[in-house]
Amino acid sequence: MQNSSIEIRILELRGWIDYHNYRYYALDDPEISDAEYDEMFRELQRLEEERPDLIAPESPTQRVGSTPVGELKKIARSLPMLSLSNAMDEAEIREFDARIKRFLMLDSDVNIEYVCEPKFDGLAVELIYEQGIFTLGATRGDGIVGEDVTHTIRTIHSLPLRLHSESPVTGKPNPIPERLEVRGEAIMLIADFQALNRRQSAKDERIFANPRNAAAGSLRQLDPKTTVDRPLTLFCYHIGAATGLTFKSHLELADQLQAWGFLTPDPRDSASGIESVIRLHQKLERMRDQLPFEIDGTVIKVNDIGLQRRLSQTSRNPRWAVAAKFPPRQMTTVIENITVQVGRTGVLTPVAELKPVEVGGATVRRATLHNQDEIDKKDVRVGDRVIVQRAGDVIPEIVKVIESKRLVDSQPYRLPRLCPVCESPVVQDQDQAARRCSNVSCPAVIANSIKHFIHRHAMDIDGMGDKIVYQLLDAGLIQSAADLYQITFESLIKLDRFAEKSAKNLLAAIHKSKKTTLWRLIHALGLPSVGETTSRLLADHFRTLPAVRAATTEELAEIDGIGPIVAKSIAQFFTVDANALLIDKLLAVGIDCEGSGQNRPRNVGKFSGMTFVLTGALSGMSRKESKSRVQAMGGKVTSSVSRKTTVVIAGEKPGSKLKKAKNLGIDVWNENRFMEEIKN
Ligand SMILES: [Zn+2]
Incomplete structure (x- = not known):
């Protein structure tokens, strides 16, 4: 064969293999036999061997081509990958709909159009395509920092290595954006999961508890060959950025994903009004056991993308979607x-x-x-x-x-x-159901506080497990978390099971944890009822530790996601001497949570550095929506007017805040002015 005709044949074969791959894995409707497919695949392999200069990463022969990686690289995102809030029952589904209408100031009898899709019990991933070629796959991780799993995701047959130039279903030509970010979920089909466990058991190896664990293990392998033996399936349901493309509705977006060759959630239904949505949710629950994969609920999304944009998001979750969970088993x-x-x-x-x-x-x-x-x-x-x-x-x-x-x-x-x-x-304690040990230096309290402090979701001291905590406590080397940073090599090496190398490693890991992020430090302090989510809310809002410490109950309660009771307990925590002492000790040993750059960037925009106060009602927008608009453009919203206020936005029937603003000579915008400012 001539060189140029080899090149053409290779492209032709890749196109055909991609197409038949899609018919097989995405549509479950093959047009050719496995033998015919294999023949095409072998011909492509042979031609690529002849012309290695023509091998491209997007070639179907290269799915398993990557060499094993040493460790999973961390991928930091500029915009967080959010997770959905949950609705645990029908009342909470109705409340989701009511909340949207309040936010948009719509009448309660308006019917919003929603799309319902299965809620997969898998691992959320993000895929990047440049000029239509798959270039990066990452796990969601904690939303801000994920892990690079490009090498294992490539092996998943329902992932197009290259966006189809025309729809494999309708034959219509596809737009190919310069950059495309796709969100989806990697899962293991129940049949694949059962087969995997049978093979594991035959080899006397680890049995996986559920498909989700098996999928997580498979995706996070260092060697892609292992992932091939633990086959995954990928469903894609959202687009992050797509250069030059806009969509009117979620259904349109899903159709485009399908046309590019992605497997999209099935069944997918749309309905107008929340009662019809609840019926779809019930229907999906009845189908649950017949589906080839595990699902734990229905994802309900506002179909209109214009409305999605107006609804926007809180710092944790989009407001336009919810995961309605099935009742527990x-x-x-x-x-x-x-x-x-x-x-x-x-x-x-x-x-x-x-x-x-x-x-x-x-x-x-x-x-x-x-x-x-x-x-x-x-x-x-x-x-x-x-x-x-x-x-x-x-x-x-x-x-x-x-x-x-x-x-x-x-x-x-x-x-x-x-x-x-x-x-x-x-x-x-009065008014509380909880009973507690009266001894402030109870060994269980100390041990558990330190175990919490070093945890992966707190200070993340690598390689330090519970056993070591107890060993250090028993040896009298530590009495509080701050003492960890005073441990010396000489004292550590004397302990059982510590050799020179392990002692050095532990000290290095402890030292490394000094450079951390604000939310990790807040979480590590172990405030009652403050988990990871609330720690992040506090870090996002206050930005520095002194600001969190100085916050009043009122200021805390104003944060979207923190209620009055938790606000009170947070403020109280910092007034307790023992807690203040621990924080001072930690700062004294050099814990640095300010400069690490992993705190979430505040939105930057036209209103950056400006502080707003809202008073009175706007006719075209709810209080929450106007607040969220200001925040999206980088502004801060507070509840009371002071000299620090930049602008007061005054709607109908403004209160005393307007008077105060005028006295202080602060800029006042009416609704028209505000609408003008946010339009540009
Ligand atoms: Zn006790």
Whole structure:
């Protein structure tokens, strides 16, 4: 064959293989036999061997072509990859719809058009295409920083390595944007999962608990060949950026994804009005067990992209979509014992030790009983037969006791009066269900605070597990988290199981954790009811540790996502001497959470550096929407007028704030002026 005709034949074969690949994997409707497909594939391989200069990464022969990587590279995003908020029942689905209408100031009887798609139980990923060629695949990670999994994602047959130039379904030509960001989810089909576990079991290797774990393991492999043996499927449902392209609706966007060769969520339905949406949600739940993959709910999205833009997002979730979860799966089992754990705040938590039972694809051995009030309410006793349930990743719960099966000699359960760890008296705070150990230096409290401090989702001290924490505590090397930074090589090397190398590694990991981000430090401090999400909210809002420490209950309660009770407890935390001392010690040893650049960038825009106060009602926009518009353009919104205020936006019936603004000589915008400013 002539050189030029080889080149043409190669392109031709790649085109045909991509097309038939799509018919097979995406449409499940092949037009040719496996033998014919293999023949084409082998011809392409042969020609590429002859002309290695023509091998391109987007060639179907190159799916497994990448060499193993040493570690997964971290990928930092400029815009976060958000996750969806959840609706746990029908009332919360209706509230989602009502919230949207309040935000957009629509009448409650207006019917919004929604699209419903299955909520996959897999791993969210982002794909980048440049000039139509797949160049990067990354996991969601924590939303801001993900991991580069390009080498394993490439092996997934439902991923187009190159965007189809024409739709494999309709034959219409496709636009090819210069840069395209696609969001989707990598999952393992139930059949692939079962086959994988059979192979693992035959080899006497690890059995995966559920398809989601198996998918995560497969995607995060360093060697793509391993991923091939643990086949994944990719569904794509959203477009981040697409140079030069705009869409009117989500349905149009989904059609375009399909035309490019992506597998899109199926079934996909649209409906007008929330009651019809709820019926679709119920229908999907009935279909749940017939689908070839695990789903845990329905994703409900506003179809109109213009409305999506107006609704925009909070700092955590888009406002225009929600994940409506299916009711949890339930099973019955027996409580073999009730044990008590003492947490990092000293709170005693009773835990039911269960006879192991399979619930929704996972083995459940323990369930939290929360506190004495919960135990009393459900009258849970040792030996009882109970119904347990599990919803997604949530900790399993006891729903109720089956009283007809109760043993005759069973006794009501009482929490111990003495701490099971240090035997100090247990106390109960006023108005609170929780009982806690009265000893502020209870070993369980100290150990659990330090375990929390070093955790992957807090200061992330690599290689330091719970065992080492207990060892350091027992040896008297640490009494609080701050002491970690004072440990010396000489003292560490004397301990059992520490050699020169492991001691050096641990000290290096501890040292490395000094350079951290504000949310990690806040989370590590272990404020009651402040998890990762709230820590991020605080970091995003206040930007510096002194600002968080100085925040009043009112200022805290104003943050979208923080309620008055949590606000109060946060403010209180910083007034406690022991906590202030710990923070000062940490700062003194050189913890630096300001300059690492991983704090989320504030929106930059026309209003950057400006502080706004809203008063009165605008006719075309709700208070929340106007606030979100100001924030999206980089402005800050506060509730009271002071000398720091830049602009007061005054609508109908403004209050005393307008008067105060005028007294202080602050700029006042009416609705028209505000609309003008945000239009440009
Ligand atoms: Zn104690």
